[in-house]
Amino acid sequence: MTQPSPRFLIAHPAHFLALGFGSGLAPRAPGTFGTLAGWLLYPLIRPLFGEWQFLAFLVFGVVLGSFAIGITGRKLGEIDHGSIVWDEIVAIWLVLFFTPAGWLWQLAAFALFRFFDILKPPPVRQCDARLKNGFGVMADDLLAAGYALLVLAILKRILG
Template sequence: MFGWTATVKKPAVSEAFVRPTLRFVYRHPAHFIAFGGGVGLSPAAPGTFGTLLALPLFHALSPLLDPWSFLVLILALFWIGVWASGVTGRALGVADHGGMVWDETVAFLLVLFFVPVTGYWQAFAFLAFRLFDIFKPPPIRYYDRLLKNGFGVMWDDLLAAGYTLLLVAGAHAWLA
């Protein structure tokens, strides 16, 4: 049901040949969510645009919610992402298609929740998160390869968020 029990078999074609369209994204709510409302269709750096999607969401929602409600929202968005990524991955035949960016959006929302609300810290956190998400230091790469399902899609970005928060906290303490 939530996409973490079913695995996606290796597709007959590589991800480079799987080109979702706007029609595909709007065909099912899970596709719409997984592709960040269409942001993931960007021909260049969809993960970067998916990460940037978190900024307006954070600045729109954080004034409306107390901290605990915001964390509960992030948790709910994570599990919605597990479902959406699982459904979309199965539909595409690619467990973690590059256009599925909801994982970056939710993970970076978590990062933004904890970093100081200044342009410098948010920019530093953005760059750090993208680097951890792209290069996948251990154990991120391990889980990225092991978990080929909706949970795995979301989990590796949550780990990248954890690394980002550790780096930001260290930098903040060092500069204080």
């Protein structure tokens, strides 16, 4: 298995995207760094789109990301290499889109998404195990995002 470097990152546009613009090169917890990069980029990207446009942008991010992850994963020798974090970025954007306003809600969204992405409750774990392609890498994070959104909705309902 190849360990990516800054040179690998810029060798192909797919690598740059799949490695989360470099956030996936973090030596420890690259998934957390990718999620953090997504959180930091969200307020810069979100105002550029209306609601439906942003959802279309996310769909485009899933499709483009599936291809970029497939290319990068094959080059690295592992389709779901730890340095591939575009899936975390798109998933946290989805979660933040539906998260109530305020940094505490966003912090909760971040923590819940990371929790479910790491824990991989059913069917996240099954998706991760069965779909060994770029879309599969994206899909398990989207399912983890769904769990995070469910818990956020319950918290919102309880807390008002």
